[in-house]
Amino acid sequence: MAGVSEAASEELSNWRPLDSSASEFTSAARWAFAHILSSQWPRNGLAEQRMRGLTLIKPVQETRLPMAFVLLQEGSSSPAAVIGGAVLRDLRTYVSAREFARLQACERACLALSVVVEQNWQGLGHGRAVVSHLEASARERGCTIMYLFSDNTVEFWSKMGYTLLPGEPSRNGKPWMRKQL
């Protein structure tokens, strides 16, 4: 299946991705990402809790996952320049063995989490850019299929080429979607 509109994200020249493996991925950048996450999902934890989760993102050598990244406004290294970001995890280590089987997943399946664009930057193509970098990062790590559970954004994910899983499995009421990479 074709990747998410690489052409469209290339047109946006005002951002660059900053991966958690980079020394520039400082705690200030993580704090900025944590604040965006807690403003979009206030019920799922304060920025402090989000920050703790992001600090724990240390890749396992074999899978090189989990990883996180933020989109930074080009030309700025200020944490205020964080536009959005996402977290990429290994599916098998995130879900139970039962859920893994129910999802009919394979060893090379990964999971997109915390995909977000800061509110003032939404609607400008940055969500597409986040997904594009997320998928490229997954491919680089040998993943062949991306899973996610959608938070009221099925239509957005459908536009990115994701499909709902047959049989309507959900996680806490959020439907599972996936895409071959």
Ligand SMILES: CC(C)(COP(=O)(O)OP(=O)(O)OC[C@H]1O[C@@H](n2cnc3c(N)ncnc32)[C@H](O)[C@@H]1OP(=O)(O)O)[C@@H](O)C(=O)NCCC(=O)NCCS
């Ligand atoms: C979902 C989200 C990441 C989209 O980011 P964005 O920067 O606004 O998205 P883009 O501008 O790149 O939009 C890409 C396309 O998706 C569409 N789209 C964006 N958000 C949408 C939504 N909530 N529902 C339906 N379509 C949507 C856009 O209209 C655009 O379509 P087009 O290419 O036909 O013009 C952003 O709204 C967000 O952070 N929401 C809160 C957190 C969230 O729900 N994340 C998803 C977790 S499952």
